[in-house]
Amino acid sequence: MVGRALTKVRDGLLLLSYPEQCRVCDAMVESWDDGVVCARCWTDPSITETFFSKPLCAKCGVPLLRAPASRALSDERAEQESEGFDCGLCAELPYMHARACGAYGGALEASALFLKSRPYLCRRLRVALAQTFSENRETLASDVIIPVPLHRLRQKERGFNQAAVIAKAISRNFKIPLDTGTLLRTKPTERHRAGMDRIDRTRSVGDAFEVARPRLIAGGRVLLVDDIYTTGSTITACSKALVEAGAEGVNVLTIARAVYISR
Numbered sequence: 001m002v003g004r005a006l007t008k009v010r011d012g013l014l015l016l017s018y019p020e021q022c023r024v025c026d027a028m029v030e031s032w033d034d035g036v037v038c039a040r041c042w043t044d045p046s047i048t049e050t051f052f053s054k055p056l057c058a059k060c061g062v063p064l065l066r067a068p069a070s071r072a073l074s075d076e077r078a079e080q081e082s083e084g085f086d087c088g089l090c091a092e093l094p095y096m097h098a099r100a101c102g103a104y105g106g107a108l109e110a111s112a113l114f115l116k117s118r119p120y121l122c123r124r125l126r127v128a129l130a131q132t133f134s135e136n137r138e139t140l141a142s143d144v145i146i147p148v149p150l151h152r153l154r155q156k157e158r159g160f161n162q163a164a165v166i167a168k169a170i171s172r173n174f175k176i177p178l179d180t181g182t183l184l185r186t187k188p189t190e191r192h193r194a195g196m197d198r199i200d201r202t203r204s205v206g207d208a209f210e211v212a213r214p215r216l217i218a219g220g221r222v223l224l225v226d227d228i229y230t231t232g233s234t235i236t237a238c239s240k241a242l243v244e245a246g247a248e249g250v251n252v253l254t255i256a257r258a259v260y261i262s263r
């Protein structure tokens, strides 16, 4: 009872002192638990359904809009066998598996953008991350969690690393050690210019990362955590650096994933 009463007071204060409009639809956000997005937008099926009701590529986690023709299966079987699906485009990528809470858009996009300005994960987002990790626990099983690092100047300017905020939450929840000192971004990245394509971006981050203490990751599996999986160039560069430094493999978890592929 006391807990509920406090929640009401806190939500009341939130509305009084910081009237917050949903950053997706402009309705009022009624609960602190929802962060900067209203409850209705959090349950918008377009955010999560693509990721949970369709078969995913077993490796990169992209939702396959329909099962490959050779494996046209009933929905139920498709779900059971989604382990075997393959988007056909990710074989070369240097990580083992990547998963995300949902597609980049709506509530996840607004919350990920807000996380760049404040080191705070609202309850909805913490739950979505925990659920995504739990549902993919075997696929993502790792010995240590490493957030995609910011360059130290960038981190100083921002005051925190948003990927580390996510990594900390997963680490605490699932008791996996967190390491924020081994993978470093040695080159400050230019702010991504609009119009930069995948190849440009890959070139700009390709050698931006360094493993400072390879001994700490040698022979182990790393869960690499970031806020958004866009073109995959940053994730690829980090995974490559970790594998070259001796990691047995890299798994990837992000809040949201931009979806370009359909087939």
Ligand SMILES: [Zn+2]
Binding pocket: 022, 023, 024, 025, 026, 027, 037, 038, 039, 040, 041
């Ligand atoms: Zn809304």
Ligand SMILES: [Zn+2]
Binding pocket: 057, 058, 059, 060, 061, 062, 086, 087, 088, 089, 090, 091
């Ligand atoms: Zn794939």
